[in-house]
Amino acid sequence: MKVPLLDLNRLYNSIKEEINKAIEKVLISQHFILGEEVKQLEEKIAAYCGTRYAVACASGTDALLLSLRSLGVKRGDFVITTPFSFFATAGAIHNVGAIPIFVDIKPDTYNIDPKQIKDLLDKKSFHTKRLNVEISRIKAIIPVHLYGQMADMDPINNIAKEYNLDVIEDACQAIGAEYKSKKAGSIGSTGCFSFFPTKNLGGYGDGGIITTNREELSLELKKLRVHGSERDYHHLSVGYNSRLDTIQAAVLLAEFPHLDDWNKKRQENAKIYSDLLKDIEEIDCPHVAGEHKHIFHQYTIRVKNNKRDKLMGFLTQKGIGNKIYYPSPLHLQECFNYLSYKQRDFPVSEKAAEEVLSLPIFPELTDEEIEYVCDSTKSFLVD
Numbered sequence: 001m002k003v004p005l006l007d008l009n010r011l012y013n014s015i016k017e018e019i020n021k022a023i024e025k026v027l028i029s030q031h032f033i034l035g036e037e038v039k040q041l042e043e044k045i046a047a048y049c050g051t052r053y054a055v056a057c058a059s060g061t062d063a064l065l066l067s068l069r070s071l072g073v074k075r076g077d078f079v080i081t082t083p084f085s086f087f088a089t090a091g092a093i094h095n096v097g098a099i100p101i102f103v104d105i106k107p108d109t110y111n112i113d114p115k116q117i118k119d120l121l122d123k124k125s126f127h128t129k130r131l132n133v134e135i136s137r138i139k140a141i142i143p144v145h146l147y148g149q150m151a152d153m154d155p156i157n158n159i160a161k162e163y164n165l166d167v168i169e170d171a172c173q174a175i176g177a178e179y180k181s182k183k184a185g186s187i188g189s190t191g192c193f194s195f196f197p198t199k200n201l202g203g204y205g206d207g208g209i210i211t212t213n214r215e216e217l218s219l220e221l222k223k224l225r226v227h228g229s230e231r232d233y234h235h236l237s238v239g240y241n242s243r244l245d246t247i248q249a250a251v252l253l254a255e256f257p258h259l260d261d262w263n264k265k266r267q268e269n270a271k272i273y274s275d276l277l278k279d280i281e282e283i284d285c286p287h288v289a290g291e292h293k294h295i296f297h298q299y300t301i302r303v304k305n306n307k308r309d310k311l312m313g314f315l316t317q318k319g320i321g322n323k324i325y326y327p328s329p330l331h332l333q334e335c336f337n338y339l340s341y342k343q344r345d346f347p348v349s350e351k352a353a354e355e356v357l358s359l360p361i362f363p364e365l366t367d368e369e370i371e372y373v374c375d376s377t378k379s380f381l382v383d
């Protein structure tokens with residue numbers, strides 16, 4: 001048996017006619033940029049997330065970048081985030097001229113640890129080897145809802161209020177996830193989503209969207225995505241070309257009615273995995289923190305005792321797709337050498353990078369396939 005990490009063909013085949021019809025409609029309209037479907041998608045996503053506005057853009061990375069810009073984060077400012085995320089989270093901070101300040105994660109959820117944010121802010125200033133960070137120049141916090149489970153948002157928001165910081169939710173992996181019955185993207189100043197094809201709601205190319213309750217931000221975001229212009233050839237600020245293609249919006253609209261079912265299937269698959277793997281001593285199954293709805297963008301286990309890489313090799317040999325998200329924490333990336341972070345600065349993230357392993361979790365996975373993955377894992381670690 002072969003079990004891929006992800007099989008987008010199965011998803012496409014299950015709704016092929018709806019998708020093809022949606023794309024054909026755009027082809028007939030020939031309205032490829034900011035067409036009607038983009039507006040419809042923005043309304044649907046805002047209503048789904050429970051926010052007043054949603055502004056579509058070209059990618060999740062741009063959603064972060066435009067959010068930072070709309071909130072006035074600029075050269076010389078600092079932004080707190082997690083070192084255990086996809087590169088784009090810190091890359092967007094760098095690309096607005098600001099400096100990422102990392103705070104370690106919690107070992108069970110892999111999300112940023114609010115207590116450590118508070119400890120950092122309670123100092124008046126601190127030094128890395130080369131940087132003198134004045135707390136007053138920290139402008140925002142970007143918690144990442146990693147693997148489909150939201151960060152611990154209440155304490156993060158309380159800290160943000162105390163220090164007058166904006167919160168940008170990196171919800172790129174978490175569309176439909178909930179924290180205390182509030183949807184991802186509805187709690188911060190903005191919420192950033194990615195429609196990268198592998199995401200729980202994935203387009204047929206790059207795409208993203210920003211949710212917000214603040215009208216002034218939604219207006220600024222709409223300007224920033226078209227070169228900072230409100231009307232043709234009149235530019236109040238220098239923005240970007242960052243629009244969602246109408247074809248992408250049409251695909252996403254066709255998929256959207258299935259999103260909750262797909263997320264439910266992922267949760268059911270996760271339950272089967274956790275039931276079958278829970279007794280293996282060398283594995284920690286994903287921890288779903290209280291009052292969270294985890295939508296399992298990834299099903300990520302922790303493999304202890306230095307066995308992760310060997311297990312990976314074994315599963316690959318058995319035809320089972322698997323991947324490490326993420327093998328190298330962001331503070332150790334070469335491009336951030338200028339921040340002078342070093343090994344062991346964020347031990348929880350570094351340990352996670354050595355131990356995590358994601359297994360196939362996509363909605364169309366069969367029970368037999370999950371059993372095969374679990375039997376293979378057991379045969380390597382237990383038998």
Ligand SMILES: Cc1ncc(COP(=O)(O)O)c(C=O)c1O
Pocket residue numbers: 059060061062085086088089144170172173193194195196206207208
């Ligand atoms: C946590 C996180 N942030 C940001 C991004 C960037 O999204 P995109 O690839 O759409 O630019 C992704 C997705 O790849 C992500 O997983």
